[in-house]
Amino acid sequence: MTAAPRPLALLGPQHDRPTLREVLDRMGASGPYVLVSAGWEERESETGRLDAHLGESFRSLDLWPRCEAAFESDADLRHLMFDRHDRMKELSALYRIRLAAELSAARELMGRTRPDEQDPLVAPSVDLACGALRELDDHHCARVGALNEETFGEAAGRESLRSGRAEIAETLAGAGTLLVAGGHVGILYNRMRLFGVAESLPAATPVVGWSAGAMALTERILLFHDSPPQGPGDAEILGPGLGLAPGVVALPHASRRLDLADRGRVALLARRLAPELVVALDDGDSLVAGSGGWSARGARRLSTAGDVVGDLVGGQA
Amino acid sequence: MTAPDRIEAAKDAIAEQGADALEGLEVPIVEDGRALFVYEGRAEGVWLHHWIFGLQSAQEFLRTHPDVWTLELEVQRTARVEYKLEVQQNGERQLILDALNPAVARDPFATNSVVTGPDYKTPWWAVEDRSRRQGVILERQLQSEVFGDVRPLSIYLPARYRVTRRYPLLVVHDGLDYLRYAAFKTVLDNLIDRGEIPAMVVCFTQSPDRVHEYAASERHADFLATELLPLLEGEFSLEVGPENRALMGASFGAVASLHASLQHPGVFGRLLLQSGSFAFTDIGDHERGPLFDPVVAFVNGYRRAPVKPADRVFLSCGIYESLIVYNRTLLPMLQSLGVDATLVEAQDGHNWENWRDHLRAGLTWLFPGPLWMVYE
Structure with missing residues (x-):
């Protein structure tokens, strides 16, 4: 099981049972802390609860207002992003046509056997159905990835983003730890790409x-x-992430958003995404990358047998 | 069948004590799928009038005490029924609100008393919550060449509206009534803030002559496509393409929506049709009066030569309405044309609160929101 090449932690929601401070201390991840909270959109600056929890100052990269200002001043950038939005919708529509059919087939086949047993008649068909889903997910992810590279590659050269990207690179060069808050995952990812956050982050931060x-x-x-x-x-791939945490699919709010008691659904999700580690991150949960791989506190793995288990290694089948 | 205890106790008390027994009681008393209605006052007869299609509309009360009349009826657990009392005094009959029942519903023509089953709840999306981000409503006037007069428009802009974004568009027939009687702005604020629908621009239109203009009128369809839409696209930042434009309405407003989408194919790709007056006749004449003549002609013609009106259509209708038959008939026809269509049936009638209660299902059907993308 691969873990991240840098000190890294993935946490569940921080509203009700914040564990950020505890995890930072455990990792030895010190300041200066730099925050990305563009997923909160226009509420990016509402950091009062985070201030109180962290107990020390941090600096926000202000990706939201920086992006708003760039969109207002640069109509070409705006239209570049509109075009990406339209093409993403088209790609998603195409993906969903096949996804609905492949999922339906996989569910029906899995319904003819128990997730934890190898039925000699049905199992090969289930394997094929899960393989078809993986292939479809990979295909869609690659197409979105290509679109992202085209869009964000072009955006990176825009004058309207230049000074912001430089300031962010400078801030990140001096960062002790980068904190990335939740919210709208698409907007968060886009803003981080537009301002080159991952590229500018020193390798050991x-x-x-x-x-x-x-x-x-x-x-x-x-x-x-x-x-x-x-x-x-139907769970679906949005597209590539930033790739800083390889080998993991993160499912925050899993207990609220998924029926984790439905072993068939759990098994299908785990098999579809295998060999990646599919991890439920609920309130207070954490998954920390260390030299020996990932270690979990509370975080649970979705197993291919349909269970949700604390043991991160056992079911990498 | 054993009658529920509270109702039986109330009936016994009323029989013994008359009006004194009503002290502190919430009337009608609803319990376990039954309701006890009470009228207090001198009368020669009392009837409960509802508008449930297929049931006897006048239900007679029994005199259980010299000045107290009662009526016990079955009420489905999630049902919502509007009614009035008809009271005969000195030989004259008069329709009145139920004075003992504070629950009322309003519409442009009247106010009715309301009884709900024990499991009915006003949905959260219709209850104002000031902690949610609030959109604004702008007023505009449109000088219409099609109609030769000025049309008022109320235009909802979502919280955080900005010209650097693009928004889907929804055009609402009987829009001011939807705002007034179906809490439409509250519904939009709640659903947008929760991410169940995307931030959108909503244009509320109101016709001074709806029974004619909404009755499959070509002029009205032209007004929407050639005057209203260009005006809105010129002033607001809207997404392009039919998949980002919706028409909606209730009753005749639903007819106008379907008709306009067919008159101008490829312009409006989403339809939300509530209790649509899609009356048709396969044999003989309809008996709905002359206002329905153009509607029936339109629907009959459409049934003979149906074409796909939009990619997604949401239908809702109360099962207490005679219109339920037409709406049920429309659904498979639309689906056979390749429309992604659904019909939601309500235990309710032809009224604004029914339409309000199904706005969440309808709007999320037309425009699923970014909830899918938000992980706080």
Whole structure:
């Protein structure tokens, strides 16, 4: 099991049971702390609770207002992002057509056997169905990745972003630890790409992300909700993440958003995303990368047998 | 079947003590799927009038004490029923509100008393919550060449509206009534703030002559597509393409929405149709009066040669309405045309609170929000 090449932690939601301070101390991740909270959108500056919890000062990268200012002054940048938005919608629509069919087939096949047993008749078909899902997810992720590289590559050269990117690079060069808060994961990821946060971060700087922040740090961002207001609630790949936390799929709010008691759904999600470690990050949970791999406090792994377990290694099948 | 205890106790007390027994009682008494209605006062007869299609509309009260009348009825657990009392005094009959019941519902024509089943709750999305970000409503006037007059528009802009973003557009028929009687602004503020629907621009239109303009009128369809839409696209930052534009309405407003989408194909790709008056006749004449003539002609023609009106359509209708039959008929027809369509049936009637209660399901069907993307 690979872990991150730098000190890194992925945390669950920090609203009700904040553990950030404890995790930072445990990691030995010291200041100066630099914060990305663009996922909070226009509420980016509302950091009162974080101030109180952390107990020491931090500096915000102010990605939200920087981006707003760039959009207002640079119509071409705005249209570049509008175009990406439209193309993302088209790619998602195409992806969902196949995803619904592949998931339906996989669910039906898995319904003919128990997740924890190898039925000699059905199991090969389940394997094929899960493989088809993985292939589809990979394909979609690659297409979104290509679009991202095109868009953010072009954006990086925009004059409207130049001074902001330079200031951010300077701030990150002096950062003791980077903190990435939750919120809207798409907006968070986009703002971090526009301002080159991952590229500017020194290789050894510790990073801690929670909720959407944890998702953005991984290699692939999975969107999930078993019972949204409308629709089937089919978990889907948004696209690549920043790749700072390889080998993990982060599921913040898993107990609220997923039916973790449904072994069939759990097993399917784990098998679909294998060999990545699929981790439920609920309130107070943490997953910390160390020299020996990932260690969990509270964080639980979704196993291919349909269980949700504290042991991170056992079910990497 | 054993009658519920509270109702039985109240009936016994009323029989013994008359009006004195009503002291401190919440009337109607609703318990375990039944309701006890009470009228206090001198009368020669009392009836409860509702508008439930297929049931006898006048239910007669029994005189259980010289000045107290009672009526016990079955009420479904999640039902919501609007009613009035008809009281005969000195040989004359008059429809009145239930004076003992503080729950009322309003619409442009009247106020009705309301009884709800024990499991009915006013939905959270219709209750104002000042902690949620509030949109604003702008007033505009549109000089219409199609109609030759000035049309007032109320335009909802979501909180944080900014020209550096683009927004889907929803056009609402009978818009001022939706705002007044269906808490539409509150619904939008709540659903947008929770991420259940995206931030959107909503144009509330109101016709001075809805029974004609909404009855499958080509002029009205032209007004929407050639006057209203360009005005809105010129002033506000809107996403382009039919998948980002919706029409909605209730009753005749639903007819106007469907009709306009068919008159101008490819312009409006989303429809939210509530209790649509989609009356048709396969044999003989309809008996709904002359105002329905153009509607029936339109629906009959559409049934003969149906085409896809939009990619996504949400239908809702109360099962206490005669219109439920037409709406049920429309659903499979739309689905057979490749429309992503659904129908939600309510234990309710042809009224604004029914329409309010299904705005969440309808709006999230048309425009799923960013909830999917938010992990706080």
